[in-house]
Amino acid sequence: MSFTTYVLSVPxxxxxxxxxxxxxGVLAIRSIVHASRMRADAFELTGKVSKTGWVAMLVASLIVLLMNALSLGYRMITLVIIAWVIVGVYWGSKRKEMDNLVNFSQDGYGNNWTR
Incomplete structure (x- = not known):
């Protein structure tokens, strides 16, 4: 089976x-590398490319979680949604902590609103 045939047979x-x-995954690895090099912009959500990457990662994780929940049963969907919200809240709190750590806060457009 050729690669093209295989790709066309996948849903x-x-x-x-x-x-x-x-x-x-690529953008998560990039962020980890930047964080290990002590760069303050490692997890920033400014810039079109960075925002697209984070949204792609969240959407992919939500789809995978929901697919797993459906395979385990409908009762698991509630647990998956709760877990996803908890992860989102935790992620948001860490984002704020990092901003406070480097004394750097931005709005969604990359403008520093503390100055």
């Missing part, structure tokens, strides 16, 4: 998840 949802996971 489109799986291809979308794979692409989103790839984009999110």
């Amino acid at each position: 489109i949802e799986m291809l979308v998840v794979a692409v989103l996971a790839l984009i999110g």
Whole structure:
């Protein structure tokens, strides 16, 4: 079976998840590398590319979580949604802590509103 035949036989949802996971994974690795080099902009959400990457990573994780929940049963969907919200709140709180740590706060457009 050739690569093209295999790709065409895979459901489109799986291809979308794979692409989103790839984009999110690459940008997550980039952020970890930047953080290890003590760069203050490692996890910033400013800039079109960075925002796209984080959104892709969140969407891919939500899709995978929901697919797993459906395979385990409908009762798991509530737990998955709760877990996803907890992760989102935790992630948001860490973002604020990092801003406070480097005394650097931005709005969604990259403007520093503390000055």
